[in-house]
Amino acid sequence: MHLSYCTNVHPAEDFDGIVRQFDTYAAAIRRHLDADVLGLGLWLAAPLASELAADPALRRRLRRELDARGLEVVTLNGFPYEAFQAPVVKLGVYYPDWTDRRRLDYTLDLARLLVDLLPEGAARGSISTLPLAWRDPWDAARAGAAARMLDELAAGLAGIAARSGRPVRVAFEPEPGCVVETTAQAAAALSGVDTERLGVCLDLAHLACAWEEPAEALARLRAAGLPVVKVQVSAALEAADPVAAAEVLRGYVEPRFLHQTRSGYGDAADDLDEALERELKGPWRVHYHVPLHAEPAAPLTSTVPVLRAAMRELLAGPEPACDHFDVETYTWGVLPEEQRPRTDAGVAAGIAAELAFARALINEEATA
Known part of the structure; x- marks a missing residue:
């Protein structure tokens, strides 16, 4: 199993900026964890992905930069297309969607470069992506266009695997407000896809916001024949009594990201x-990824209990249901002032604490 942290928390989008991230954050995180190797769930904006896919020498240079720092990459986050840490993102993160050829080109660029980054011992690579599109507008014509793109995607991935000998799978990530919000919608929307190449990215904060029970959700995916290609180890914000917590909740309102809110009553x-x-x-669950290891401001809590239940189900039995686990808390820069790290070192320490939490949980459940 591979455990990583997702670098979409960092803003750089050019090659030199990505390498600076390795020194500023990843090297410090690896030292905090006293780890021989640190996994990165690398996020590369579309222009840089295109540049890397077209330039073998640049890919080799990126691999050398990773190796020199004891870093490895088995998974890429291909959900945000670019500018994910811009001052305002909101609905922009869902475009271009899977009706747009730019989304297909970006994802195949990521697959082409990932095969050159994979460590020797990795069985495969993975790329997470958006769940087709934001829900509106969506109609039969757009659904048909997306289905054709997914057929081209599977064919492109097959070609990359044949040429490189390294398989890469793409994982569609159910998210609140999208065409695919729940595992039931994933089973319906992805019916008939090439499940050797395509599957689901299970984001555990999103699962909680959909008020899905992990055991039932995973059983639903198994029945549909959809593999869990990747798991994003994340926790959402929860308010048992939103009226009593209204003042504290207002501290989490911010302009950058969309924080879809779902009531336990639907x-x-x-x-x-x-x-x-x-x-x-109430109660509410809010699509706001909060640090795994620390409780949010009282009286709010997090959905870590859902995360724990999901990990228990994923790791039960002789073979885990997934082998790529990526901690994805991209909100460090927009947390309420009193919880927000003030320095790069503080961000690195927080991410290291999350990874330590996730590693301990995986070890606990894998040996149970």
């Missing part, structure tokens, strides 16, 4: 400020 809002304005009936 009510939904596309952002946290909308949920507060509408006073949705």
Whole structure:
């Protein structure tokens, strides 16, 4: 099994900026963990991915930079196309979607470069991507266009595997507000795809926000024949009583990311400020990735219990249901002021603490 942290928490989008990230954050995290090798769930913006895919020498240089620092990459985050740490992202993260050829080109570029980054012992690589599109607009014509793109994607991945000898799978990530929000919708939308190449990325914060029970969700995916290609080890914000917690919740309202809010009674809002304005009936789960190892401001809690239950199901039995686990807390820079790290060293220490939490949990469940 491979454990990594997702670098979409960092803003750099050119080659030199990515390498500086390795020195500023990854090297420090590896020292905190006293690890021989640190896994990165690398995020590369589309222009850089295109540059790397077209330039074998640049790919070799990136591999040398990783190796020199004791870093490895088996998974890439291909969900944000570019500018993920811009001042305002919101709905922009869902474009271009899977009806747009730019999304296909970007994903295949990532696959082409990933085969040259994979460590020798890795059985395969993985790329997570958005769950087709934001839900509106969506109709039969757009669904048909996306289906054709997925057929081309599978064919392209097969060609890359044949040429390189290294398989790469693409994982579609159910997310609140999208065409595919739940595992039931994933089973329906991905029915008939090439499951040797395509599957699901199970983001555990998203799973919690959909109010899905992990055992039932995984059983549903197994019944549909959809592999869990990648797991994003993440936790969402939870408010048992949103009225009592309203003042604290307002501290989490911020302009960069969308924080879809779901009530335990089925009510939904596309952002946290909308949920507060509408006073949705509680309890709430909010699509706000919070640090795994630390409780949010009281009286709020996190969905770490859902995370634990999901990991127990994923790692039960003689063979785990997934072998790529990526800690994805991209919100360090927008946390409420009193919880936000003030320095690069503080960010690195926080990510290291999350990875230590995830590593201990995996070891605990794998040996149970």
